[in-house]
Amino acid sequence: MLAVVLCAVGGVLLGGAWSLRSQGAGRPAIVVVALLGVLALAGGVLWMLPHGTFS
Structure with missing residues (x-):
């Protein structure tokens, strides 16, 4: 979730950066605003990866 x-949130922030x-x-x-959007999007993608992906 x-x-x-x-x-x-990442999508909203990136859309806000485009609007700005x-x-x-x-x-x-x-x-x-764009950096915060990219960080949120990256966090969401990394959260979906299975545990132990990078170990």
Whole structure:
């Protein structure tokens, strides 16, 4: 369940970064929101991997 929530939050944040970009927001704000979205999405994907994948 947490993986789905993280992927959803990541999608919302990446969409927000795209929206900020199209509205002409400052570059630091876009980068921060996009970075948080990528981290949330990566966390969701890693959470779905079976335990012991990297060991």
